[in-house]
Amino acid sequence: MGISVEEWGRLQKALDWPGPDQEITQLNLSTSPVHSTFSIVGLKKSYKVGENISILITARDHNNNLKTYGGDFYKAKLFNSKLKASVYGEVVDHRNGTYAVTLLLPWEGQSQVFVRLEHSSEVVQILKKYRDSSFPRSHYNGHFEGPGINNTKISEVVQCNLKWGAEGSWRKGDCCCEYKDIKTKTVWQCERPKKLSCDYLVHHSMGNLENPLNSAEKQIFTMKLTNVAITGDTQVITVLPNTAGIGTMERCRSGLTTPVPAGFYFSDVWESFVCNAQQFNSTQMGKCLENKIIYLLGDSTTRQWFEYLEKNVPGIKRMDLHTPRTGGPLMAVELKNNSIIHWRPHGVPLRFTKMLITDLHYIGNDIDEIAGGPHAVVIFTIAAHLVFHPITFYVHEVAKIRQSVAALLRRAPETTIIIKSGNTGGQKNIFQSDWYTLQLNTVMREMFRDIDGVIYFDVWQMTSCHYITENVHPEPVIIGNEVNMLLSYVCPA
Structure with a gap:
């Protein structure tokens, strides 16, 4: 790990x-x-x-x-x-x-x-029981493409999954092509195609879910x-009413812990008890992002932040990177204030629609490529797609990210680094229970507890107490409050 x-x-x-x-x-x-x-x-x-x-x-x-x-x-x-x-x-x-x-x-x-x-x-x-087992509750597809005879093109789709734990492969014997990431040491496996060699893996996509429950369970x-x-x-x-009030909040910064409650909703506005959360209008959002490069890494919940900023920051435009609109990677720029926003999904395992395997990077590897500095804001989350796999693998992933974050802070200590926790979800089953997410949040919080200069932004309470039905993709009113809180860390008052 x-x-x-x-x-x-x-x-x-x-x-x-x-x-x-x-x-x-x-x-x-x-x-x-x-x-x-x-x-x-x-x-x-x-x-x-x-x-x-x-x-x-x-x-x-x-x-x-x-x-x-x-x-x-x-x-x-x-x-x-x-x-x-x-x-x-x-x-x-x-x-x-x-x-x-x-x-x-x-x-x-x-x-x-x-x-x-x-x-x-x-x-x-x-x-x-099943979180700690190597039973593959989630499967994935590997799309192999290569040349055939007489200038034809061959396409094969096979099952893929993580190689992890004492039992190793979910398939036994000489079954598979293996793809080992040099830095993280994570091993991804795909069943060996019948006609093409292992070098022709081009795309990745989500596969079927497999229910492990017996009849009594x-x-x-x-x-x-x-x-x-x-x-x-x-x-x-x-x-x-109470004339004494509840007290004033300090400016948003790294090192602050999350109390219970972390805040409350009133008239659909999140009033934070962590720090002085501001309400940003469109103009203020643009001003806050002036001369900033924002790196949003993780899953579709950080993509929701990208889309909210894209919609609300004046003059910002999405660049056509010829990538899937929801799969990414994505980039938006605003020339007047010199703002750039990137969003990229994390590496496999990932339950996304079909996309290039080369566009799926491990978060630690991406952070290693960021120079950092006072203009750089790095935001990452990793939870929703890891609930299908052993918690020991999650610890391994977080350890690698922590290593990269520590290195970034050594070379550029003025970089703003924000960890977004996992939020509550709509499904409450053997595949995506909120109990899994709560446990992953605990791992992330504990493993970054002693890393100075990192902001842990806990959205768990914000997504679990609102009147709107819980969803892994929160509604715009919740996303708006999350982004206001996020910008309060980027541009504290």
Whole structure:
């Protein structure tokens, strides 16, 4: 994995998630969203802005028996639909079937509590099992193209995947063409084409998904019991004004930690508790990006930022690089203010539509090619496409990126480097559960904790407490708030 034994031990501690001490295969013993409840502890007639309320979640199984162990994956928030206001609450696991949530009351008016069971502890046990296995839940296609007889062209499509772990290949024997990246040491495999040699791999695309669940696991992992609201105290909470307020924020910079909550929505605007988030109009966006080169690396969630800036920065134009419109790489320029924005997807494994394999670069390798400096802003994310693969591989990838980031900061310490966390997604299944993403976010945050000069921009809370249905590609109102927060780091007030 490219890390020390000591660091792996610390990561395992950070990733620790309680659950049953034996494999549960009976549905009636798993947590039931119907019988589980939440209550507001010591509910008062009214509160003041800035105060907290405490929530107690009690988990029960399908026989209505109290659970005796933890591990359920709950999400909680406070909201007011009319005010378009909401705030995230972190769920603390007591490991005995009860959970606590502390919710801040950040706005004046009325509020209500909402709690949902995303996955039972028994489902998390299944998720963990397959995350740690080498079972290929996601497959990929390699497109080989080359010359045939009589000036014809041969095209072959074969299955490809990652070579990783003790078991190595997902195919056995002398099955495959291997492509090893020199710097990251990552090995990509494709089944050997029947007519062409391994040198003719031209394109990459997503393949099929393979469900590993057995019949008992499928019963526990039924979608009817996934991402379900639980019943509880739905009384309206009255919040009165507080002349003292919540306090002022410092300027956005590297080194700041993410509190819980990290902010809240009010009238669809994100009010940050991390630092002084600004609201940028189009002119101010253009001014902020003056003489800047922005490198957006990662997946389609950073492409959404590229597209938002492309749409809102005056005078910016996308260049025709003769690449797929959504696959990239992409570049936009604004000549008056001398601004350049690049976006590039990360290397395989990647579930994108058909694109040139040569256009898929590992993030660490791309960062190694950036000179850096006060004009350079490097933003990267890597989460959504790695949830299909062992977490040990993710650690390996992050270790290589960290190595490249550290080298960039040594040669150009004035470079702005921003890590975008993974956000919540729409699918809650064995392939793309938010529990996977939450674990990957933990790895990224822990592994960059001691790297000075790096900004960790946590969008998890921003995407999980909004009233719009969760989607791996958040709606424009959320993207707009993310970009305002992003620019607040690039041009702090």
